[in-house]
Amino acid sequence: MTTPQLISIAFGVALTILIAWYFWFAPKERTRAAVSASGAQEVAVTVKGGYTPDLIVVKAGRPVRLTFTRQEGSACSEQVLFPDFNQSAFLPEGQQVTLEFTPEKSGEYGFQCQMGMLRGKLIVES
Secondary structure, three states: OOHHHHHHHHHHHHHHHHHHHHHHHOOOOOEEOEEOOOOOEEEEEEEOOOEEOOEEEEEOOOOEEEEEEEOOOOHHHHEEEEHHHOEEEEOOEOOEEEEEEOOOOOEEEEEEEOOOOOEEEEEEEO
C-alpha cells in the first residue's frame, strides 16, 4: 500500500469512530423540569427532527406537564407516545399540545413517535 492509501484508510477509520461516538456514546444534556406555582413539573418540548430536550428529569409522585410544539411537517412526528404511562397525543404542526400525568415509580421511561424513529427519555427520580 502507498502512503496516500494508508492516510485515507486511517482518516476513514478515525471519522467512523467519531461518528459512532457522536450518535451513540456522547453524553446527552439532561433537562430538569421546572416546578410551576401549581406544583406541576413543566417542560416545553420542541419537535423538529427529534425532541428537544430529549432527556427530561422529573420527581416521582408529582404531576408532570409536557408541552409539545411541532415545528415540522413530517408524518413521523405527528404523534408522541408514552407507552409506560398509557399516554399519547397528536401534535398538529405549529400548535402547542400539553400532556399531563403523574409518574409514581422512579426509573427511566422512553417516549417516541408512532414509528419509533424519534425517541426521548423521561427519568423519574424519587
